Amino acid sequence: MDDRQLVKDCLKGKPEAQRQLYEQYAKTMLGICYRYTKSLKDAEDVLQEGFVKVFLGLKQYKFEGELGGWIRRIMVNTALNFLKRNRKYRDEMFFTEQPLHPVADDNPIINLQTKDLADIIRQLPNGYQTIFNLHAVEGYSHVEIGEMLGISDGTSRSQYARARALLISWLEDISVAYKKKNYAGK
Amino acid sequence: MPVNEFEKQLQQKMDELKLRPSGQVWEEVEKRIRKEKKRRSIVLWFLLFALLLGGGTTWYFIQDDKTDTTIVEKQVAPRKQTIDTKDNAVPVINEAKQQPSTSTINNNNKPATSAGNSSASGGLPVSIGKKTITPQKIKETGSETRELFTTINSNKKQEKEIRKTSLIKDEIVSMDITAGQKKKSNNDNKPVQVNRAPVIIGKTNDTVAKAIEPTLIETDKPEEIKETASTDSVIATTIEIVKPAIDSIDKKEESKANLSLKKKNKWHWGVSVLPGISHTVQGKLFSGLFGEQKNADAPFSTPSAVTGGLLVPFAPPVLIESPTPGFSFDIGLIAQRPVSKRLDFGAGIHYSYISTRVKVGNKVQTNRQINNNYSSSVTVNSYYRANAAYPNNGGQVYTNQYNLVGLSASLSWKLIQKKNFSLSWDNSFMGSRIVSTNALLYDGSLRGYYKDLNAFRKTQLFMATGFTIPVIEKNKFTLSLYPSISYGLTPVLKHSSSMNSHFVNYGIGLKLLIK
Numbered sequence: 001m002d003d004r005q006l007v008k009d010c011l012k013g014k015p016e017a018q019r020q021l022y023e024q025y026a027k028t029m030l031g032i033c034y035r036y037t038k039s040l041k042d043a044e045d046v047l048q049e050g051f052v053k054v055f056l057g058l059k060q061y062k063f064e065g066e067l068g069g070w071i072r073r074i075m076v077n078t079a080l081n082f083l084k085r086n087r088k089y090r091d092e093m094f095f096t097e098q099p100l101h102p103v104a105d106d107n108p109i110i111n112l113q114t115k116d117l118a119d120i121i122r123q124l125p126n127g128y129q130t131i132f133n134l135h136a137v138e139g140y141s142h143v144e145i146g147e148m149l150g151i152s153d154g155t156s157r158s159q160y161a162r163a164r165a166l167l168i169s170w171l172e173d174i175s176v177a178y179k180k181k182n183y184a185g186k
Numbered sequence: 187m188p189v190n191e192f193e194k195q196l197q198q199k200m201d202e203l204k205l206r207p208s209g210q211v212w213e214e215v216e217k218r219i220r221k222e223k224k225r226r227s228i229v230l231w232f233l234l235f236a237l238l239l240g241g242g243t244t245w246y247f248i249q250d251d252k253t254d255t256t257i258v259e260k261q262v263a264p265r266k267q268t269i270d271t272k273d274n275a276v277p278v279i280n281e282a283k284q285q286p287s288t289s290t291i292n293n294n295n296k297p298a299t300s301a302g303n304s305s306a307s308g309g310l311p312v313s314i315g316k317k318t319i320t321p322q323k324i325k326e327t328g329s330e331t332r333e334l335f336t337t338i339n340s341n342k343k344q345e346k347e348i349r350k351t352s353l354i355k356d357e358i359v360s361m362d363i364t365a366g367q368k369k370k371s372n373n374d375n376k377p378v379q380v381n382r383a384p385v386i387i388g389k390t391n392d393t394v395a396k397a398i399e400p401t402l403i404e405t406d407k408p409e410e411i412k413e414t415a416s417t418d419s420v421i422a423t424t425i426e427i428v429k430p431a432i433d434s435i436d437k438k439e440e441s442k443a444n445l446s447l448k449k450k451n452k453w454h455w456g457v458s459v460l461p462g463i464s465h466t467v468q469g470k471l472f473s474g475l476f477g478e479q480k481n482a483d484a485p486f487s488t489p490s491a492v493t494g495g496l497l498v499p500f501a502p503p504v505l506i507e508s509p510t511p512g513f514s515f516d517i518g519l520i521a522q523r524p525v526s527k528r529l530d531f532g533a534g535i536h537y538s539y540i541s542t543r544v545k546v547g548n549k550v551q552t553n554r555q556i557n558n559n560y561s562s563s564v565t566v567n568s569y570y571r572a573n574a575a576y577p578n579n580g581g582q583v584y585t586n587q588y589n590l591v592g593l594s595a596s597l598s599w600k601l602i603q604k605k606n607f608s609l610s611w612d613n614s615f616m617g618s619r620i621v622s623t624n625a626l627l628y629d630g631s632l633r634g635y636y637k638d639l640n641a642f643r644k645t646q647l648f649m650a651t652g653f654t655i656p657v658i659e660k661n662k663f664t665l666s667l668y669p670s671i672s673y674g675l676t677p678v679l680k681h682s683s684s685m686n687s688h689f690v691n692y693g694i695g696l697k698l699l700i701k
Contacts, residue, residue, distance in 0.1 A: 018219070022212055031203035044211050051215045056222055114203040117196070136193045137200045150630070168192070 003067040010058055022051060025068060029075045035118050035133050036079035038089075038126075050078040076138060080130070080148065089126050111175065120170055128163035135160050236615065239529075239597050453523045454699045456663075460670060462693015464514030464540040466678055512541030512585060514691045518594065522699060530598040530610070538590040538618060540689055544626060546584045546635050547571030556629050556636060569636040570626065584635070586625035588689075590646065592618030598654060610654040612668065618646045640680075646689065647675045654697060666697045 006024075009017030029050065033043040053074050061070050083089045112120070124132060134140045134148070135156070142156040149156070520534035551568045570584060596614030620642055626635035652670030659665075674689035 013223075015216070018216070019212070022215065026207050026211070027204040030205040030207045031200070034203070034205055035200065040205075043205075044207055047207055048211050048214050048218075051211075052218045052222070055215070055219045112199075114199045115205075117199050118203050121200075136196050139197070164192075 004063060007058060007061060007063070007067065010055065018055060021054075025071050026051070028068070029071060031118070032072060032075050033079055035121055035137065036076075036083065036130065038122060042082070042086075046075070046079045046082045049082065050075040053078060072138075076134070083126065083130060112171070120167065120174075123170070124163055124166060127159060128166065131156055131159045132163040132167065136164070232613075236597075236613070240595070242525075453521045454701055456520050456522070456697060456699035458516070458518040458520050458534070458668070458695055458697040460516040460518075460668070460691075460693050460695030462514050462516075462670075462691050462695070463511045464542065464689065464691045465511040466509055466542055466687045467690050468687050509542035509544045509586060512543045514538070514540045514693065516691070516695070520594075520697070520699075522598070528600040528603075530600070532594075532596040532598060532612075532614070534594045534596075536590075536592050536594055536616060536618070538588075538592065538691075540588040540590065540691060542586045542625075543583050544586060544635070545581050546626070547581060550634065554632060554636070556632060556638070564636075564638045564640070566636045566638075569629075569632055569634045571634040572628070584626060586623070588623045588625060589621050590618040591621055592616045592646075592648070594650075596650075608656055612650070612652050612654055612670070614650045616648040616650065616672070618648060620644050620646060642678060643676055643680050645676065646678075648672045648689070649675055662701055664699045664701065666699070667694060668697050669694045 006017055006021050010021055026047065030043055030047050033046040033050070034040065037043045037046060050071075054071055057074070061067065121129060121132060130149070131145060134145045135142065140148070142153040142160070145151075145156040146153040516536055516538045518534040518536040520532055522530050522532040525531045547570060549568055549570050553565060553567055554569060555565050594614050594616035596612055598610045598612045600608065600610045602609040623639065623642060624637065625642070627638055627641055628635055650670055650672035652668050654666045654668045656664050656666045669692075671692040672690070676688075678687045678689060
């Protein structure tokens, strides 16, 4: 069944169509939610909230662009709202004025598995994590991010630069440790 | 390697990330969709119901205003009576009824009007119900005058006689005779002729208006008719005949019942006082009341704070204390009237006080400029620090206060009507205006609370439901208890798509209605 028919059936309230739509996109969407949160449980909460919004707002989907893209935007917005609302995320935001670590290679080759890479991104402080996800993965510009989060684009840029540098330094550390381990093994 | 190669790799890797959610997620999603759809349909049905009731009530009042003149008139059923002389029978407009007149009179193509003219009348007026029948005089040929109606005392014989001559054997309760139709000159030089037909039969408990036989008005002298027309000759008569009544006792009882109904239909005035608890909730209807507000933010935190520092990506790492419920009360001047046996319609004007409480830090006296979604830029002279952000600065409880004035419309359904106990279910809508507030908003860059009146939606629409239980019922007044809950249908803030907060008030009030 194509997306158009699927949406029409969902709008008619057919439970099997709704289930099919969910099954079709749930895994990818959980991957997105996972990147924005700190735990799988929270990611599932966002996913649940997001899908409720998807089904209740399906009328607003005008078949312009891919359905997956539309659902993805809803998930990202839901995740952002979740972070804003959830006290735990606000409390756990630890921003420190630590100097940037020197980064040897600005574009290291990522040899990690997707899940491992996502886990490393999730280690970033909440603010960094959000901006990094929005810019690097979702592809939003800093101006758009500024509007979404209510910050200036300059702030978004600087936050992103810090997040990127931190992540690269971690990736390098992992790479060095991996190399050492392999070398010791030989 | 290009500069954004890292991002490209990352994006590619992340797009591949797929995780299987637990089965519980779908179950919960499905449950919530069904629940939400059910809730939406309930709201729709409720609105439809309210609309229908409102429309019905309006219609009722409009109809009531049109017909509500006298009790007698409600019983009147117009009948047709014609007095034909020639080809054209001109209907006489019955002034008391909506239907065209029942009596017609031919006046040689001259329309008859029903305007009372006492100068044309002779004899004593007869009082029937609220109408006064004045015996009219018809000028016959020459100067001879004859009374159209005479009044006699009611007795069985006469009544019998009257019934015989009547076209209808109905009892006449009301009768209206209008006079004043002036005969105009008869250009045809033809005699005016009135067929034999009874003109009127009238009877009340005390008086019977006896109809005379239709008078043959003939003349060969058009001049005389002219002359007649110049005098106040009466030719038009409006008659009202009512439907049959079984007997006078029934009629009396019916009249009493109607009087009682009329009395019941009166507006009852009174006052209401509703002390209670108010709160602001986010998201789903009443979610905050039933413990589902665990993720609720401070309702008035602004999502878009302009950063003051460098390391503020969005909402800063500040614990925002959610507002706690506060005291509320509502005072109203109300009016209520029954629209049916079980349904009352009410309207009122109200003053409402709503409050919530929030923990804040110390007050800072300084000028700060804040940008938010509501005002492009607002300058504050002072603000309160967020308590959690500065825990050592001494917290205090600040009360967000709202003063509202509004108008309400309600429908009260009498569920139980017993001698010792009665219970009504009330539903109402109230349109209110926030006349003043000192409520605080949260700003991330400020890390504190500030005031911005522009942020609030001034016009608020409330929906309320509750029960009315009369506790003291006297002849002159009724004192009732009414537990009630109201929900603000409109968000508190103007742009609150994600921070959708609504007022909720609940309490037990007292209502005093003067009978």
